[in-house]
Amino acid sequence: IIQAEGLSRYYQAGGEVVKALDHVTFSVKRGGFTALVGTSGSGKSTLLNLVGTLDRPTAGDILIEGQSLAKATEQQRIMHRRERVGFIFQSFNLIPTLSAAENVEVPMMLTNVGKRQRKARALELLNRVHLSHRASHKPNQLSGGENQRVAIARAMANRPALLLADEPTGNLDSKTETAVLELLIELLTQDQVTMLLVTHDPQVAAHADQIIHLLDGQIERIESLSQK
Amino acid sequence: IIQAEGLSRYYQAGGEVVKALDHVTFSVKRGGFTALVGTSGSGKSTLLNLVGTLDRPTAGDILIEGQSLAKATEQQRIMHRRERVGFIFQSFNLIPTLSAAENVEVPMMLTNVGKRQRKARALELLNRVHLSHRASHKPNQLSGGENQRVAIARAMANRPALLLADEPTGNLDSKTETAVLELLIELLTQDQVTMLLVTHDPQVAAHADQIIHLLDGQIERIESLSQK
Ligand SMILES: Nc1ncnc2c1ncn2[C@@H]1O[C@H](COP(=O)(O)OP(=O)(O)OP(=O)(O)O)[C@@H](O)[C@H]1O
Ligand SMILES: Nc1ncnc2c1ncn2[C@@H]1O[C@H](COP(=O)(O)OP(=O)(O)OP(=O)(O)O)[C@@H](O)[C@H]1O
Numbered sequence: 520i521i522q523a524e525g526l527s528r529y530y531q532a533g534g535e536v537v538k539a540l541d542h543v544t545f546s547v548k549r550g551g552f553t554a555l556v557g558t559s560g561s562g563k564s565t566l567l568n569l570v571g572t573l574d575r576p577t578a579g580d581i582l583i584e585g586q587s588l589a590k591a592t593e594q595q596r597i598m599h600r601r602e603r604v605g606f607i608f609q610s611f612n613l614i615p616t617l618s619a620a621e622n623v624e625v626p627m628m629l630t631n632v633g634k635r636q637r638k639a640r641a642l643e644l645l646n647r648v649h650l651s652h653r654a655s656h657k658p659n660q661l662s663g664g665e666n667q668r669v670a671i672a673r674a675m676a677n678r679p680a681l682l683l684a685d686e687p688t689g690n691l692d693s694k695t696e697t698a699v700l701e702l703l704i705e706l707l708t709q710d711q712v713t714m715l716l717v718t719h720d721p722q723v724a725a726h727a728d729q730i731i732h733l734l735d736g737q738i739e740r741i742e743s744l745s746q747k
Numbered sequence: 748i749i750q751a752e753g754l755s756r757y758y759q760a761g762g763e764v765v766k767a768l769d770h771v772t773f774s775v776k777r778g779g780f781t782a783l784v785g786t787s788g789s790g791k792s793t794l795l796n797l798v799g800t801l802d803r804p805t806a807g808d809i810l811i812e813g814q815s816l817a818k819a820t821e822q823q824r825i826m827h828r829r830e831r832v833g834f835i836f837q838s839f840n841l842i843p844t845l846s847a848a849e850n851v852e853v854p855m856m857l858t859n860v861g862k863r864q865r866k867a868r869a870l871e872l873l874n875r876v877h878l879s880h881r882a883s884h885k886p887n888q889l890s891g892g893e894n895q896r897v898a899i900a901r902a903m904a905n906r907p908a909l910l911l912a913d914e915p916t917g918n919l920d921s922k923t924e925t926a927v928l929e930l931l932i933e934l935l936t937q938d939q940v941t942m943l944l945v946t947h948d949p950q951v952a953a954h955a956d957q958i959i960h961l962l963d964g965q966i967e968r969i970e971s972l973s974q975k
């Protein structure tokens with residue numbers, strides 16, 4: 520469902536060219552769970568942003584269900600983002616003026632889900648991440664891990680075909696992390712969501728059927744765990 | 748060096764009183780390393796902010812070196828923050844218009860360290876967190892873990908008597924986390940810095956001589972590892 524080919528992202532900064540990603544090629548099958556691991560600064564968030572069309576590559580292409588993102592119109596990119604992608608950001612990116620429940624509702628407003636259904640689903644998802652008791656709090660009235668969980672619930676709101684998660688459990692204790700992992704595994708097995716998930720946690724990576732190791736913007740190696 | 752007595756912090760939100768902290772009492776000895784653990788939302792960041800005088804309690808008091816923070820003047824609180832406390836925030840809080848090196852220099856400017864010395868120390872600290880190659884990058888030109896490391900270097904700039912760290916390795920891979928931990932241990936053993944560190948990582952907590960377990964704003968138990 521995802522095919523990256525020669526994907527590169529270069530920046531000009533500090534008087535030099537930074538190769539955040541350098542000719543990266545890989546694929547993720549439908550319903551698959553790929554973990555993306557590597558040292559801090561190795562290019563994981565950059566890669567995720569490119570797949571989620573939040574950024575454009577310097578070179579190379581990504582095919583989503585066979586369709587080239589490089590050749591896509593702006594309209595097609597927007598549709599891809601809204602209808603097919605759920606994104607959990609490394610720094611959450613919640614809307615500060617909205618409550619937790621309203622933040623979870625936002626993607627559903629963008630796909631015209633009816634009001635009653637949106638509210639019910641938002642509360643159901645917050646319940647799944649153990650945050651029913653914080654539904655009306657705004658982001659600055661929530662802890663770090665609570666904000667992370669609201670971001671997780673929001674990403675799942677539209678049952679996206681493709682979930683892109685950037686270190687979704689970095690701010691969570693092990694008990695809460697387990698609850699989030701169960702939710703992710705459920706999406707995988709019950710809704711056949713395809714997942715590309717950045718993690719530093721070997722326990723999270725252990726659930727993946729493919730592990731891509733990044734180092735200095737390049738793929739160091741790819742592990743395939745085909746028995747899953 | 749730190750004595751908390753009946754410390755409480757209540758909020759009004761979502762139509763109810765949220766007891767973020769509820770009558771918390773504990774002490775940290777000079778040169779000690781206390782780990783603060785607990786589930787997401789249990790009150791860890793709230794506690795750290797109170798000890799760092801970034802917030803005021805609803806009730807109770809904190810004594811720093813025998814002096815009451817509740818009775819301190821605003822001038823004394825500011826001095827405490829600038830000269831004695833190094834703070835690593837859960838969401839980094841770097842200044843977006845300054846480079847990594849300049850961000851690390853800021854605390855030294857506030858204590859009137861000479862320019863040449865500041866610059867040298869900033870680069871030395873960035874080197875210790877393996878970020879020399881990113882010294883001139885701004886926060887939006889850095890990865891999540893790189894931003895976290897800049898925040899760590901900044902907190903250590905003034906060799907603070909008291910280091911308050913809120914999940915300082917949540918965004919780091921294990922190799923980078925080890926480098927940061929070595930730096931923290933060095934501060935402890937060589938500079939006798941007193942440390943209060945929030946973590947979800949048992950490997951980090953394992954280095955502590957005291958572990959405070961928070962649950963729903965209260966201390967559930969305190970482990971003392973006196974053989975350290
Ligand atoms: N301004 C506020 N208004 C209302 N409630 C708040 C506010 N700030 C924090 N809280 C609540 O207080 C509780 C404690 O928050 P705190 O940030 O200290 O948790 P934490 O232990 O650091 O969690 P995490 O591990 O997720 O970072 C949380 O349940 C949070 O929802
Ligand atoms: N706008 C930018 N300008 C210059 N360099 C950048 C920019 N954004 C990112 N970089 C650099 O690109 C590299 C990859 O960044 P990226 O955010 O993808 O890393 P990461 O693997 O997600 O790291 P982490 O695990 O710390 O989150 C980093 O070394 C970073 O400094």
Ligand SMILES: [Mg+2]
Pocket residue numbers: 563564565609685890891892
């Ligand atoms: Mg990242």
Ligand SMILES: [Mg+2]
Pocket residue numbers: 662663664791792793837913
């Ligand atoms: Mg916190």
